[in-house]
Amino acid sequence: MIALIDCNNFYASCEQVFQPQLAGKPLVVLSNNDGNVIARSSEAKKLGIGMGVLTGSVHGFVRSHELQIRSSNYALYGDMSSRVMETLEELLPNVERYSIDEAFADLSGLSRARMLELCQHVRHRVQRHTGLQVSIGVAQTKTLAKVANRLAKRRPELSGVCIGTETESFGRILEQMETGDVWGIGRKISRKLTGFGIHNAKQLRDADPVWIKKQFSVVLMRTVLELRGESCLKLEEPEESRKSLMCGRSFGKPLKELEDIRPALTHFVQNAVTRLWKYKQATSALTVYLSTNRFRKNIAQRSVSASVELSTTDNLILLNAAAQRALEQTFESGFEYHKVGVLLHDLVAVKNIPASLFETESGIKNSPELMWAVRKINAKFGRYTVASASVSGSSDWRARSKFRSPAFTTCWNELPLVQA
């Protein structure tokens, strides 16, 4: 059985934990340069505020003080994300960090009652540790766990946990779901499915996998199988509508030196950026994670993250340089590191990148030659980092994040104030 643990309204909730005056209030978080709504508190959703471009009605709510706004604060979100993930890893086996606010875990071998107890314990513990609420869906496959999670969020009587042990029991729920709400299915595929008379997720589940493979792709066929309860390990993630992406995993053996960890991080940045390119997306902030193996009780433990902001880019060199700088910030010698990873935030379509004063990347991006060159350069990575570091972090960007809350958890000068 696979559990999907997902933070409720993650960005908005991170803001609310440190700004009690925002708790229970309609709140939206804006993208970098404050152009788009990228996250909403549940109260903002109830006001009917949508994602995407700031509309007149949003401005109206702000003017009438019904709606609070904040610029995105990736230092805060990145740190809170690692706190959630660390807490999950303390309680659950085989946690797979999937995005900034989602993780999968393997709950195989537990009775339904034990799963329920464990999931409620996880919810309580994450809430206590971080102030954030999570919802948990459990099912035979990742795709069904997503469906269960959706139910856990929508039905208050479930108290945030939905366990679907019987795959057949999903029928009615799938019937009420549009295909576009199924994990991994974008708008385009959803429209094409409608053209074939497949309107809801149940119809998709019951479609002939071979026909689906022929008409669509092997990826969609796997989704069909997953909806039927057959776990497909090679499941591809949905990339079209994602807000962030994550890449990283544990090393084959513990690494102690910064210079040994650099190539691993470069590798993950390359993977992440390749995925970024695939859907013509760009990012404006990243978080690097570095941690020791918490299950080895006899070694010194350390788990850290650092975030870097830069003007919106899909440039591998810039992103890798930024990631390496973040790594330098987090790295401290004397520990046996086990895992490194990178998280790209605030993904936008490339055509939406605001023109930057510091645009220096035209003509060198996205080419296979670049990938090749970067691999060559990795050997001498230190020099390269220094060369490109000066380009990132335009102050132009910062000026536009007018409504940003302090970096409450990552900066000594910005700690929350408590009245004594």
Add this chain to the structure above:
Amino acid sequence: MNNPNPPSLPLKSDGSISKIWFADDSQGIELPFYDTKVQAGFPSPAEDHLEQRLDLNTLVIENPSATFFVRVAGESMKDIGITDGDILVVDRSIESWENRIVVAVIDSEFTIKRFTTQNETVVLEAENPDYPAIKITPEMDFSVWGVVSWTLKKL
């Protein structure tokens, strides 16, 4: 006392504690520095990763994912040495609040006080005679944010 965030605090509407969840102490940080004998002369190469300088983090942070820092404004806790400008280490994982110094949220503001229960009512005590205790009434929006475990004071 209907604080929408965080909702699952084990406090009843009258302020008494309805349920204390089990605290799990199985996952404190190991401090390998103390696990090994102090070496005289050169240490064994196999143990070189244990020979770090003392790290304050290992002393003041027991539960990294639940530990936050906050800065104090005001003098209501000065009799126990917490004064304006101090940095406090707050461990949110500590679930027994009675008689501890806590960061609480009262009507959307952070405050630091001593948590006590008197006749089934939560009373937040100051540590300075000039400041009255705060009795938590059902109308107040109240929650405990975390327990203060250390004070960092610049002298």
